[in-house]
């Protein structure tokens with residue numbers, strides 16, 4: 511688990527999630543040891559439970575009840591100030607993502623769970639490779655050379671995948687291509703199948719109000735989204751993956767019907783179209799998962815919470831859910847599904 515921005519709530523929720531992890535999950539925190547000890551003390555978790563390890567062999571010996579800490583993690587020269595990330599904090603949180611990813615790539619760990627980072631603190635840190643950082647999703651895709659990458663969220667009775675990620679709203683319509691729609695549909699079906707839905711029912715949301723109102727309120731539904739659904743159906747059929755794709759239908763209807771149980775997932779066209787319903791039904795426990803990568807990556811859906819960092823008010827359930835989903839996906843991968 512990369513612990514996220516040291517000036518935010520990431521270290522608190524990461525230590526809490528590791529301390530209360532499922533017996534099957536051995537956790538290794540990648541972050542500044544002193545910051546993590548401070549977070550543990552604040553959460554009344556005994557720092558004596560920390561086990562600092564320095565090699566893949568030592569990771570194997572982490573025992574139930576111990577909180578693994580990766581010793582070689584990048585260190586801070588001074589304690590981070592809650593709510594006020596400086597350049598060192600910006601650079602360190604990106605380094606921890608890369609260090610945790612390397613542990614998954616070399617087989618030391620089975621999944622990457624990420625704490626919340628500040629895109630701005632990273633992008634302005636001056637660290638090599640940090641300029642232009644716009645989120646883990648894009649960063650991991652570039653670092654791993656992933657051809658396809660899809661941002662998805664899971665919260666209570668909503669599971670949704672996005673066609674576009676961190677993009678200014680004005681740039682969204684051009685990025686809603688039939689290929690991008692097809693890719694999101696395909697990977698959402700794959701996710702839902704890993705979660706036990708043998709023939710997922712997926713609604714594909716429209717971009718425009720009332721699904722374009724017959725072209726009066728936009729044409730992307732007919733020119734991009736519907737052809738994208740057809741492409742996805744062809745790809746799924748070619749791979750023998752059963753699924754029912756329905757759409758484009760108005761986003762408000764798609765999410766309402768999913769929440770009522772009529773669909774197993776929704777393909778959303780842009781960030782807030784997906785995150786608003788997720789955060790409404792499950793703020794605090796919603797999980798972000800990146801699809802299409804060669805590694806398993808889950809994350810909290812909330813941000814750095816600078817306004818409450820260090821106050822003990824952070825709800826740790828998002829990090830716990832992210833860890834739990836990573837475990838579920840690791841098991842599904844081991845089964846070959």
Ligand SMILES: NC(=O)C1=CN([C@@H]2O[C@H](COP(=O)(O)OP(=O)(O)OC[C@H]3O[C@@H](n4cnc5c(N)ncnc54)[C@H](O)[C@@H]3O)[C@@H](O)[C@H]2O)C=CC1
Pocket residue numbers: 519523625626627628629630794798809810811812813814815816817818823824825826828
């Ligand atoms: N997974 C990640 O790395 C994410 C990072 N971010 C980043 O976080 C930074 C701040 O973003 P905001 O939009 O302000 O969102 P935010 O989620 O940090 O804060 C929004 C509000 O929710 C509260 N909040 C957040 N997490 C909470 C928790 N676990 N328990 C209780 N209250 C909680 C905060 O105190 C604040 O009032 C930005 O730089 C953004 O890019 C945002 C979302 C996800």
Ligand SMILES: NCC(=O)COP(=O)(O)O
Pocket residue numbers: 644645646647648785798809811
């Ligand atoms: N709302 C999700 C978010 O902004 C985090 O994105 P990412 O860092 O997981 O790409």
